[in-house]
Amino acid sequence: MRFFSLKTRIVIGEGSLSYVKSVAKNYSRVLIFSSKSMRIHGFLNEVMNYVEDSGAENEVILGVPAEPSYEYIENILPKVKEFNPDLFIALGGGSVIDVVKAVKVFYDAPNLKFEEIAFLDRFSKPKPIPKLKTPLVAIPSTSGAGSEVSAASVLKKGDVKYNLVSFEIAPEFAILDPRLPMTMPKGVTRNSGLDVLVHAIEAYVSTVATPFSDALAIKVIKSVFKYLPLSVNGEEKAREEMHYASTMAGIAFLNARLGLCHAMSHKGAWMASHGLLNAILNPYIMEFNMKIDYARKRYAEIARELGFNTAQELIEVVKELNEMLEVPKLGDLVSEDQFLAKLEDMSQKAYGDPLINFNPVEPSIEEIKELYKKAFYGE
Numbered sequence: 001m002r003f004f005s006l007k008t009r010i011v012i013g014e015g016s017l018s019y020v021k022s023v024a025k026n027y028s029r030v031l032i033f034s035s036k037s038m039r040i041h042g043f044l045n046e047v048m049n050y051v052e053d054s055g056a057e058n059e060v061i062l063g064v065p066a067e068p069s070y071e072y073i074e075n076i077l078p079k080v081k082e083f084n085p086d087l088f089i090a091l092g093g094g095s096v097i098d099v100v101k102a103v104k105v106f107y108d109a110p111n112l113k114f115e116e117i118a119f120l121d122r123f124s125k126p127k128p129i130p131k132l133k134t135p136l137v138a139i140p141s142t143s144g145a146g147s148e149v150s151a152a153s154v155l156k157k158g159d160v161k162y163n164l165v166s167f168e169i170a171p172e173f174a175i176l177d178p179r180l181p182m183t184m185p186k187g188v189t190r191n192s193g194l195d196v197l198v199h200a201i202e203a204y205v206s207t208v209a210t211p212f213s214d215a216l217a218i219k220v221i222k223s224v225f226k227y228l229p230l231s232v233n234g235e236e237k238a239r240e241e242m243h244y245a246s247t248m249a250g251i252a253f254l255n256a257r258l259g260l261c262h263a264m265s266h267k268g269a270w271m272a273s274h275g276l277l278n279a280i281l282n283p284y285i286m287e288f289n290m291k292i293d294y295a296r297k298r299y300a301e302i303a304r305e306l307g308f309n310t311a312q313e314l315i316e317v318v319k320e321l322n323e324m325l326e327v328p329k330l331g332d333l334v335s336e337d338q339f340l341a342k343l344e345d346m347s348q349k350a351y352g353d354p355l356i357n358f359n360p361v362e363p364s365i366e367e368i369k370e371l372y373k374k375a376f377y378g379e
């Protein structure tokens, strides 16, 4: 028995940002978390106007740290409680949406302790998050994280990254207005777009994939090869298609989860931005997974959808896409000394990452170490 669920109502199309008004009219106090970029480009003002038109009061919390921490959530909570919202809006990239998901947990269930409900690794058994009442409208401005539909929020506490995972924090609404991702810089467009490809490939080869997640993953992979290079060059139609592909990949991995590539990129997050690091690691992880029939068969299925035949050919076209988009080598981004100093620790932590459970092959710590090294030296 397997499941496929989607909690989020998805609204798409140019101008769909106005749907904020239709949602807000059922609430009276709307708290908007926004990135600074969304204010600069005028979209925060537009959202505030829709909330005002709906007759609700609004308040804004502006600028969320790129790698949000539990400490940040604790700092911001008194302000949230003082305003006492009955609806949250998250306007920005994946970090903004992840922050609001976590704020919602501790606002709606103030007696919860962070350590009790957070996943530290795949061996920990956190308490389930109880029913939460305040709805969340997620409005992504980047096309990559899938946080607008996913049930997870990644937060740091000290130096350690934790996951909150529950359908209770999946947004009630996701608004995909293609005007917003037009504001993405070229580098963000490339890195987040390559992350989308890894989401779809990992979801497709996952041990809990279903025909439903497969359909989305295949559509996403085709979209990435067709549209990502054009989207990076600023072509508007392509960027719109990538925005939708990003959410589709989010629905695929919300259900089928991810694998070793994300386990290793999460634990090596200090080396490069999330999407870029996934893009660098991905071909090595695919080669590694090829040791079992199931993964070879699944990669070959993707290859055939793209007009090729074999799993090996898929790995080659994934590498070619990286080259075409000028993805650097890991060794160009971090020094060898720093890399070697952190290698053991990263490898151990990646081994404990919950996503290893969904990878077609369970790696040893030694094998993870070898994969990081291959990616570093570009072998």
Ligand SMILES: [Fe+2]
Binding pocket: 145, 195, 199, 262, 274, 278
């Ligand atoms: Fe990702």
